[in-house]
Amino acid sequence: MVIYKKNDKLSASLTEKKFVTGKALCVILMISLLYVFLFSDSIKELPLAVFILMDLLIFFVVLHKTYQILYDIKLLFWFDRDFDTPLDFPKEIQLPSITFVIPSYQEPFNVAKMTFDSVVNAPYPGLKVIIVVDNSKNVLADDFVNWKSYIETSQLRHPEITVKFVYNEEQDKLKSGNLDLAHRFISPDELVVFLDVDSTLPNSCNLLERAVAEFEADKALGFIQFRIRATNCHFNGLTQAITWHQDLLRLRMISRGYGGYKIFEGHNGMWRKKALDDIGPWTSYYKGDIIITEDILKSVDAFSKGYTGKQLNIETGEWVPSSLHALDGMWSRWMYGNTQVFFKYFNKIYSERVSILSKFDISYHILHQFVIGCFFVVAFALQLLVPGGSATIFIVSMFVVPQLVGIFTSYVSLNDKSQSISIKRKVMDLYSGFFLIETFIMVTQMKSNIKFILGMSQGWKVTEKGFENAMSWMNVLRNRLFHVAMIFMCLSICFVSWFVNYGFAFDAVKYHLALLFLSFNLVWCIIAFGRQGRQEHNNVESAMLHDI
Template identity: 25%
Template sequence: MGLTVSQLAASVALAFVVSILCIFGLNNYVLMCLRIKVCRYMRARREMRELKECPFVTIQVAIYNEGNIVTRLLESCLKIDYPADKFEIVVIDDSTDETINILKDYEERYYPKIKIIHRDRRAGHKAGALNEALKNSKGEFILVLDADSVLKPDFLKRAIPLFLEDEKLGLIQGKLKHLNEEESWLTRTLAFISDWFSNLLQASFSGCRMVMGFVGHGGIFRRKALEDIGGWMSDTISEDLDIAYGLQLKGWKALYVEDAISFEEVPPSYFSAVIRFKRHIKGSLQNLIKHWWPIIRHKSLSLSGKIEALMQLAYSLVYPLGLLCLALTLLVYIIIPGAAIDGFWHSITGFVCSFIILISLPSVALIISPIPSFLIILLILAFALILFPKLKEIARRIKWANHEVIFGLLLVWYDNILNCLSPIAEILLGREGEWIPTERSLRRTPLNRSKKIREITLRILASCALTLFFFVNAISIKNFSLNSLGLLLLAGFWLCSAYLIIRN
């Protein structure tokens, strides 16, 4: 049966959007290959270099109402393996609670080792706080930490010698590990996501001399480099990504050092994770808008370097593209007979397309072609277990290869389709939005009840709308497609995320 012009147009539009999503997904394999390629390079740096001289280092921390964890941070900094007269700790405090008194107590005990600067207004948020810290710092190198950071004692000795070897090195990002990773399936999922973006990607970009990001803490800057680009900018909500791109586009080098280790917490509740995801989505898109043209015009970057630099900033576009993919899928179900849709997906061509989408972005494949996707997954698992009997035992050693983390990864991806709505609206309307600190295990942020209700309502309404569409399309229009069951899968994940927000 031939397709009409409108049916063909809808099908081509859906195929085009899915192709773009697949490009983002397949690029992940490129980055994994780059990571393997640079493993030898990283291993070559494992031997600690001798620190012949100890330049002065300032440890900077921006604090906002985090008294329950700031003690752990300061004690960690005081115990670092570095000459006591060669580092200082500068804390910029915007707090409005008992944190002020805790910090004053530390300043009285350790001044001038620890200096506390209190601000009455949160001008510029974290970027403004770090600029204020820079004015009051005397270090040649600046180590930026968050309130939940915990340093390994040898952090500075692992990183500082590399600065002394290369005068153009402006930034070192250390490796991040997670203090509360094993608390639940949710924290394991969030830790895996953090590992992917904070460690694997940065190691790949660094090893291949591409533009890498800074994840906001656990990194050291050369003061000259910061001053060269005018300090921290507050025109984006992700000042960390902005400063890293600004430095490297100005000619400074950045390096990921796997042996310079610090610890952080992942969000302990799903609602706090949602707030963080929204901030990351908005920040990366703001930086894409700010840096895309300087990246393209940059003379020193290779073509592959430019592509990866843009892809890193543009990755958050997969979520609005996922929403567009869903809208086009609904349109296809309305205007094309279900038998024709199933006829394509259940053909050899359909199975090949499903396989390509499945290995690129499984979350997309499970929405638009769930039947062939599930069959492919079952066949692969069956053959793998028959041909490689010890595969199950190997999988147990891989922290993400269990059903809980896989479920969590799908949940986060599907939920970010909704999470991207408000950040994109704020960017289009020119609204600054509220900078909300990430919740910590020892510091539970008082919940904004109205925001929580909005998030729950959005997910319940979106889930009900998809479910209603499925049954109306199947019963009233009599246009049922087996593959439309993917809509119910998505609706189910949105209900799960609503439940997690309710539970907090």
């Protein structure tokens, strides 16, 4: 039996330090209003209705981008690994058991095994229970047979751990259906860790004990989100670029949880079983379609039931997509699902239980795809309707500058000096991640917005983790039709503007360079990464979370 020693002095809570503050929010609002005021002079010749609409759209975009820039800068000076304060219990207690839930669907066996073994090896003196729920359609595939056999025979190898494999015949309920089925087998009063196939846990840092201590100290705590970092960055050029981009995204989310809205990111986090019981099933519908971002959905549900969430700045592992096809699918799901949650749970998101700071923070997260839509609308309208450099100023200040700040923040905060990668290579990867990949993702978000508005179902497909054959260029273009269409849209708008506003004057080309720069990023992204994927030499042994 493991007992925590009594500590008469109760430690500070995990969220004692506030990263998201009211002062910062005031600064963001003032900068945004000043930008709109100064920019309004360049569009004052537009009809009044258009002028007002443009000002509102510009303010929406500026508010979002200023929020991003300010907190990226704060990451450089006011956030580190020691941001958390470990807790000691004020009374003696026994460590509770932890159930680890791993939902899977047609996963490569070696990747699924990697996640399972990571759980087995993660240090925790208490009892571990592992539940695997699989809803693969092809139960005769070698990967499924090997995965099922490995789980069912693991009890002999690890008698100290309780292991259960459950097959879910309801494939139509996607990941949320697997989670609902797993919930039936979780004992009361237990803590639950949710992992994806590709997740790995650290072999040090006492992650699980640290998290358990928080739940014991705060009975209203519903969930804790661990920090997530990519572990397969070396697979190819695309994963190297995405890693810089996505690791900063994860760092932004974990840091803003200290004072802002606490978001469960869908995996690599711990929940209180009672909170899950009170919240209800994972499967939820919007207009007949399953909501495909069950992560943020559960965060909203937890707060509406009076529970709180917290972040724990200890790194755990995940894989980033190794092909553009997988990247497009992942971001399409995220953005479509966020929109579903926003419209169905608007009242819960902005309820009286949620503080002003948290409301602004969740708005930054859940309205991101709408901001991107407004960005393109404003950029196109300025290029066509307002001669001069207004479009260039807007695109540079709302796209180029935030990305440059992101590059610098990512390099300073996430640079792994143990990797033998040249500075030139890192700069290339950073540019690719924050300009090529970001532009690609922005267009994917636009596509997701349009599909939602038109009532088209997004569907759900697990992010590819197996080996991927290189596509032919014809298939690359076929799969990226919307992105190619956006390239032609940008070029066409530049051409029309150059003709209508400047009569093809050569010296007017400079007014179109910013929009052409967006097109260039998208073209180069498809050319550079369109045929890349995970290859056979990309083994799982090199793609696990190593001790920090």
